[in-house]
Structure formats: structure tokens, C-alpha cells
Amino acid sequence: MKKRFRAAFMLLAGAMLLLSACQEKPAEKKLEKVRIAEVTRSIFYAPEYVALAKGFFKEEGLDVELTTTWGGDKTMTALLSNGADIALVGSETSIYVHAQGSNDPVINFAQLTQTDGTFLVSRTKVDNFTWDMLKGKTFLGQRKGGMPQMAGEFVLKKHGIDPHKDLNLIQNVDFANIANAFAGGTGEFVQLFEPTASIFEKEGKGHIVASFGTESGHIPYTTFMAKESYMKKNRATVEKFTKAVYKAQQWVEKTDSKEIAKAIAPYFDDTELDIIETVVDRYKSQGSFATDPILDEDEWNNLQNIMDEAGELPQRIEYKTLVNTEIAEKVK
Template structure:
């Protein structure tokens, strides 16, 4: 009798455990590198936490690339399969004449998600107030920096003449540089911008995205060879998002 009970228990465990293990093994691993962790990419995190990718048969390994240039390097070197960053990174690689260039296959955001942060509250802030000031604006040629320059020009300020945009500081180091005394203003994503304000080290003055309007700001991309060989994976990934 005792042996029968033990055997029944083993069979019961096998019935419930094996299908679970099997379904996990059947998932296709996709290494994803994002430009930064930000609430700006909430749809992606919802898809991850709600299991949308797993439902599509994908096991996502998420990495923080800390900058579009680093994300692209990871994609081209094979350290990751898919990148999430500004589409300009793919354009630069294509213009270099690489045979296996990066291709954009899905858009994630359509506005700049950064905020202009100053050193003190400015209730009546106007973009024209930036004349003669120094702004820590991010990597030169990156979508955040180019969008900032567009907004400045839109408000009658010529970068390099009326206002200085510092492009020497890496994306991941911008907040630290600002709190360390660099620049009069800085553009930051959430939750970093709000964190600085909560700590009394900076104050959110304006939304860059609200002023710039809609643009193809952040997108998913992969090497052409990966897309050609994994069209079903690309489609499943896109559907899950």
C-alpha cells in the first residue's frame, strides 16, 4: 500500500512538472539590449511582466546598454540579437557601407522622453531663457541631442552661438556630471529627472518631447542577417510588444 502511494505521488508530480519544463525549454532565447532603463519604455516592461513574450514563445534576456552607440556595438558584435535605441544608430551604420547593417523593424516611441532640468525652480520658464547658458545635452548626433537642438532652433536659439550644448558627456553620466557642477541645465529621462528633483539637486522645467512634437524617437533593430534568418522571431517579438 505504501509503495502504491509513493508511486502515485511520483506519477502525479511527473504529470504536472514535465509539461512545465517542456514549455520552458521550447522558448526561443532573444537577447535584447535597451539604451536605458526608463518608464519611457513602459510598453516593453508590461509585455515582459505580463508574459506576452513568453506567450509568443520567446524568452527575453534584457540588458541595459547605457547609450545608443553601445547598444549598436552589442548588436553588430553579436553580444545581443535586438537593440532598442534611436533610429539614427542604424542610419550611421548603413552609411558606413557595412554589408550586414542594422535594420529597424518596429517603432516604440514617437516623442522625446527627456526633460530639461535646471538648478533652481523657474515657474515662468521659456525656452528663450536659455540664451547664453550651457546645457549638458548628450552624445553628439544622438536623437536626444538632435531633438534638443531642433527645439532650441525652433525657439530662435542657434546652438553654438546663442547657447552652448555640451556633447562631451556619455549618456549614462549626464546626471552625475550635472550634480557635480557641469552645465546650467541638463536633459534627463525619467525616473532620473524626478529623482534629482526629489533630492533637491535639480528641477524639471520643461518637456523636450512636448515642444518638439512627434518624431520616430526610439525603435527596435537587428542585423540584416538576423532578421533574414529569424523572420518568425521578429514577427513574434513585434506582436508581443
């Protein structure tokens, strides 16, 4: 009888302990889903991948779903059709949308990169490069109307080169095929993004001779943006998102390129770690990664000047019309 009583008592005590443990365990917080459409997959966007890899979005209670949409037009279509909540794309796209008479403007709320991300690559090794060496040469440029092409032309004109008269300018090659066209023998110079520029240099297919990012100055090259209606309805979410981005920007600013490369490597399976490190270091050294999410007015005006110079600015848009810095300033 005593044995049965003792056994029953122990079972009851165990059950009470288990119940107590269950009651004391805090309920797991449900993460809020946020869908990002990024214009391309690029080491240029390192802070975005850091925010994902280091769990900064999750720390803010966000479950971020990242989709690469491969092109500005497709990215904006995803955002405008509610296929994405937030877009990572060039700020010029918000100007194009606004010029078309949108009733729900796309608002730039957090800047990620603050320079152009392309480099001038020469087929042959050039010692003591000067920009006038491009005159009379075949130049394989970027797609007309895109920010790389506009920034590229802006830099060329800055150095006294008319891209449409002083060069044999090729602009009819799709973005995805520019590198292959150059590798196949087209052009004496080419404007390339990383990591392709560094890969070509490592493989002896080309030589980096200049940076368009350094030459074109600070511009809101890539920003996080959302429809005005989404921002009004989900202000707290956008604030949490911006906070995570800022954490990542600060981490990138304070961390060496080798550690950054290791953190973002899972997002670039086809790129060797040493190349990722080289690219990150190059972008860090020229200040391409914004150190905070604030898009300032001088950058906005510089962007429109570059677009205007290229003949691609549909109309000049006031800074406060398409830029909201309230959240970024609060986060900072």
C-alpha cells in the same frame, strides 16, 4: 493468498494510473531564446519591461534574455557581432550603420517610443518659463551626435535660439556624468532623462521647466531592430516578439500609472516607487510610449530632418530601405 493477490492488484492498478497520468500530461513546450541588447536601462522603455514582467514574451513561446549595453555604439556592436539577436536603440544608429556600407542592413521593425525622452531642468525655480530665458545662459547638453542632443538642438532652433551662439553650450561631459556635473554646480540649465529629472525636482536640486519630447514631435526615438539576415531566417520569431511588444503597449495604454509602476519596479531597484509612477505618468501624458509597433514614414522623415538640422545626417535613407512594417501591421 487473497491478501497477497489484493496487494499485487493494488500495486498494478496504481502503476497503471501513474502511467496514464504521465501519458496524459502534455509535454512542456520548450521556449525559444531571444537575446535583446538595450541601449540603457530606462523607465522610458516601460512597455519592454511590462512584456517581460507580465509574461507576454513567454506566452508567445519566447525566452527573452535582456542585457543593458550602455550606449548606442556598444549596442550596435553587440548586434552586428551576433552578440544579440535584437537591439533596442535609437533609429539613427541604423542610418549610421547603413551609411558605412553594411552588406547586412539593420532593419527597424517595431517602435517602442515615439518622442524624445528628455526634459529641460533649471537650477532655480522659474515661473512662466519661455525658451528665450536660455539666451546667454550656460546649458549642459547631451553628447554630440546622439539623438538627445540632436532633438535638443532642433527644439532650441525652433524657438529661435542658436545653441552654438546664443548659449554657453557644454557638450564634453559623458552621458553617465551629466547629472552629477549639474548637481556639482555646472550649468544653469541641463537636458536630463528621467528618472533623474524627477529625482532632482523632488530633492530640490532642479526644476523641470519644459519637455523636449513635447516640442520635437513624433520621431522613432527608440525601436527594436535586427539584422536583415536574422529577420529573413527567423521571421516567425520576430513576429512572436512583435506580438508580445504590442500586447505590452496596449496594456500600458489601458492601465494607470500606479499599476505600470508596480509591474516594472523590479527592473529599477534603486528608484522609489513614487518616482517610477511620476515618470510613467509624465511619459504617458505626453504620448511618449508608442501604442502600436508601427514606425510610420512621417516619423522617419522627421527623424532625418532633425539629424540634418544638427549636421549629423550622413545621407538621406529611403523609408523602406531600413524600415519593415509588414510584421507590425500583421500583428496589429
